[in-house]
Amino acid sequence: MFKTILIANRGEIACRVAATARKLGMKTIAVYSDADANAKHVTSCDVAVRIGEASVQQSYLKGETILEVAQRFGAQAIHPGYGFLSENETFAQACTHAGVTFIGPPASAIAAMGSKSAAKNLMAQAGVPLVPGYHGENQEPGFLQQQADAIGYPVLIKASAGGGGKGMRVVESPEDFSAALLSCQREAKASFGDERVLIERYLQKPRHIEIQVFADTQGNCIYLFERDCSIQRRHQKVIEEAPAPNMDPEMRLAMGEAAVAAAQAVGYVGAGTVEFIVEPDGRFYFMEMNTRLQVEHPVTEMITGIDLVEWQLLIAAGERLPLTQEQLPMSGHSIEARLYAENAENGFLPSVGRLSHLQLPEHVEFTNGNIRVDGGVRCGDEISPYYDPMIAKLIVWGATREQARFRMQQALAETQITGVHTNVNFLSRLIADDSFAQADLDTGFIERRRDTLFPFGQTRSDHVCAAAVLAVLSEESFSAASQPSRSRASVDPWAIQDGWRLSGVYRRQFIWLDGDTRTQVFYICDTGKERLEFEGCLRDLSWTAQRMPSGACQLTYVLNGVRRTATVQKQGERIDVFVEGTHTVLCLQDPLRQALQGESHLTGGLTAPMPGKIIAVHVKAGQKVKQGDALLVMEAMKMEHAVIAPSEGVVKEVFFSVGEQVSEGVALIGLE
CATH class of the missing domain: 2.40.50.100 (RNA polymerase II/Efflux pump adaptor protein, barrel-sandwich hybrid domain)
Structure with a gap:
């Protein structure tokens, strides 16, 4: 077994590998860029070494520098995580030449599966079913269009190298092909340094099902069942679950054996994933093989009880697979949701900023616990434009799919993040969606259920607006309490914010904006009795507030006899409200300030x-x-x-x- 390993990655996977290595008694070395100098994975390892500037080209993709660090600090092996150098055959080969174990498949296997076109030709020879399409080397635009015309529209243009949804376009008609091809090639070049593409028939209402495979150096290869990854946006996975719903034993066996055949065809070693596209009638086709660990591997761990990272380390050290195919356990159902810094309501555009408040559910690591969190960030960390905007992964387990779905709803309700846009509300709506509950899944699910998943013009409930009012009042109260004590004679009476009025009645207007929705609320304090007025309707109010370490405020309030708890955070005129499992962002409108600014805020x-x-x-x-x-x-x-x-x-x-x-x-x- 290795004494020291270097982790050539960042974020949650680097933290996860460090934890598993520590469990096995290994020392760990982290590498980091300037943007990650204070990152969680840096403090999770025994040694941390700076390797370059923020951009991936100047840091995490500098294979020679990373290998030099491994040799300088005596690492016997390098774990590449996923992304970056994990599927880089040149780096894997360099590790081998330097006498450092690359924790992954041989460079030859990476090369064989690195080109989607070459891989599909190889799979055809191995008898693995393929989607009709063109996978050749001729990349002349006119020729590619001819192939697309012959296949029939819609077609899918896909980058020959790489994955993660980068360099993919669906083309509905011949007139759109040229522009889509150019954009796809440009994105593929930027992401993978290779602009080659392949063309395939775009299947209608397919499911995306992948098989987890594992092989050792003694020639043994097994499959650890399947994962359904059909819920996607921009061809990137959002929700994954294992086992796949509505999967019968015969289909599981057929897909599992096909995946093992694919792995054996390239002499595979270690953890890998063979991805299939599945038509409604059950026909399945090979898409690609990811020659690395996948982001969604925890759902397989949850239903099998196996630590796949630990298996990676054991296999890389030359040990045999711990279990045979017949010995593999499978229990219950697991669902994973990816928490992203992105604006789901605005085309899932990524969001950057500082995590000013971060509260995630309690979890139990590496077991079939009810709820598990894999994360690589902490409160106060920056989500930068340089890397993938994933914040964390929520993984749940249940005896049944419905129980797992309920626990995911619970986990999302306990999740609170401010400072960036997130997809938490979107995920909550998705998990609660009737079609998802009935496992009516396909890769076009999000677009098909758009009206449900992106409700337009929602009215905000009174208790959300009440919590926002209390956010302002509590902030003022905390601010006043923090001022140094002074004698009454020296205090400016106009600066006292206790609501006192000569008439005995304090009435204050709050105008809340949520997009185009405007809500007016009045806070009234009459001789110590507090009330809120909504459209002329008065509600009795009592409340308490407590400051949290992140600077947010924990509220307990009773509105007309109904008690609720909420977390609120005020940043300027923005109020983040977390109550009853939902996150609402409201903006406090100041009519006087707006009048003074006039139209100067417009960019034109x-x-x-x-x-x-x-x-x-x-x-x-x-x-x-x-x-x-x-x-x-x-x-x-x-x-x-x-x-x-x-x-x-x-x-x-x-x-x-x-x-x-x-x-x-x-x-x-x-x-x-």
């Missing part, structure tokens, strides 16, 4: 929906555009976003050029 142009880099500009000053035209393209976290003209007009000015970094909300283009 199309603004950046997220922080990122300008990678393409399609227009210039004086150019006429029509509604729907793509004006420029931004990139953030390796995801492209096109800024579209909202109406017909003339470009007045383009404020940025290709290569420039922009902040969220800045004006990009002026239109007349």
